[in-house]
Amino acid sequence: MKKTIITTVSRTALALALGWSASAALAGEIDSIAILAPEMGTDMGWNQQGVDAAKAAGAATGVEVVVAENLGYGDVRPTMRELAGDGADLLIAHASGYNTAAPEIGAEMGVPVAIVDSPDKLAAGTIADYTASGSDGAYLAGRLAAKMTRTKVVGIVVSGEPPSWNNMSVAFAEGVKAENPAVEVRYAVIGPAAYSDAAGGKRVTEAVIASGADIIFGEGNGSSFGMLQAVETTPAVDGGKAYFIDVIGDKTSIDKGFLLSSVVWDLTPVYTAMINDLKAGTYGSHNYDINLADGSLHLLKTANIPDDVWASVQEIQAQVASGAIVVEKKYDADSVHAMVTTVEAN
């Protein structure tokens, strides 16, 4: 009996000691973080913004950043184990498809994880979500599109309906409606999670342009290059140029004169805050987001936007940033469909 009590007490003490030392290490010693991206970090979109932001955050905080990219959308558990085993103090699972595996491997390997599209999984010290809502920026894009459209029809083309894109689709349609209720919004999904379907992106975008849209708001990773190709090769029904509004990344460097704008996400402040929270031992106490106020979310200015239009968009941006205009965050596909139908019925 005595031996059992001693053993139990010893084990408890050992566990507490290990837990304390792990906690201390977690709170203070953040040497490296790892980001896992499903596609190459050169896609001028979601993956590139994530990888570039992780590197920038690492440079700003003196933390090494390990990049594991082009991992696809399958099972990434072995890669996560390897990265955790190599000493990563945080695993950033940069794909909604990883938000089941990451918490599992995080618990297994004792490493905090960051995930997307699962804000309800927040857990102190272990899990935080960064479902970035670009709705404020998309709202501005909608206001811009409604100001610029000649045909009074604009289109939304998406390669899937993940929450963050639904969020922007709704906000874009709201922005259009707020600016000019007479403008129709037409909406089409390329396919179920057709993130790399460039041919599908071009085919669907051509159809939306033929339906009358002269401005396309496109959300689609690799498929967005097909959307861009469609606006470059397909004139609008009035014979003039069709324009493209991108999301997340900045395609200015490859633009041939058809890029109107982009709702740019800069995740650097998000990842920097994560690292600082890890150092302070407060990781997992809250989720992370992007916003207009700190510049982590902004609308891209291109040469295709006249100065007077841009000035009025800037005024609207100030109203959104100050809270005078509130863009409600909705993440479900039904809200998108309802919004598009509502706008179309006007």
Added chain:
Amino acid sequence: MSLFTESFITTLFLGAIAAGMPLLLAGLGEQLSEKAGVLNIGLEGMMLAGAYAGFVVAWSTGSMGLGFVGGAAAGALVASLMVLFCVRLGLNQIVIGIALTLLVEGLTALLHYVQFSRSYPRLDGITTWPIWPLSRIPLIGPILFDQNLVVYFGLALVAGFAWIYRMTHLGSALQAAGDKPAALDVAGVDVFRIRSLAVLTTGALAGLGGAFMSVAAAGVFVPFMTHGNGFIAIVLAMLARGRPLWVLGGAFLFGGCLSLTTALQVAGVNVPTDVIQMLPFATVMLVLLIAGRKASLPQALGESFVRGAR
């Protein structure tokens, strides 16, 4: 603004052809392989190789025609590995097919990263060959008679394969290579050569289908852009059970349903997107299952041929 204008309807039909053509070419190729007894699971990889090579050649030479040739050659090159490992060495066709697809996915993604990941070059609009005066017919003309050469070639190929399968000794030899390879061997026909030719032709057609996707349908190459079309083509070929015309019907039914889903969404039909997106898959499988229920696949499909083995 009125939605269903002639321009919108024409674009939908052109979209259906653009979506169906890669499936038609790859599906006809797969059907040829299966006729000869080789289950070519590597079709996706062959398409992707064709998409990459076709784009690179078209972009670097400025010639879409050369791009298509380059795509077909790349598909045949990948198929030559299938010939080596499966036809000549008798290794498992499914394992090798999957391995080839994974190899090509990784290789093309890497090559794209090295070459294009900072510039993402895009091709100009596609060149068409109008058949005068049919191309002037309203609605039908632009859809059917003002197309890219590959589209005309694909349609001619359906008739060509139907003729070969029904009317020629080569067709009989292909059938025998898939059903009774030992009997064909006894008859003095080289089974290895028949199967090798079939697989190489499959690779060329799949590569051409992939090149059509990158050069004509998208005008750009992005990693993984074939997006499962190779596997859909395999399903089409299996459900069509040896009949080229059914591959044609299945491919364009699929493409047509994709365009229909776009039309429904653009029209604002408030049905869950998942339901609308299921339409192409459900329709094609239903039609081909009902129509093809009495047909059968080659008896020796997927089996290696070893001369003298019992």
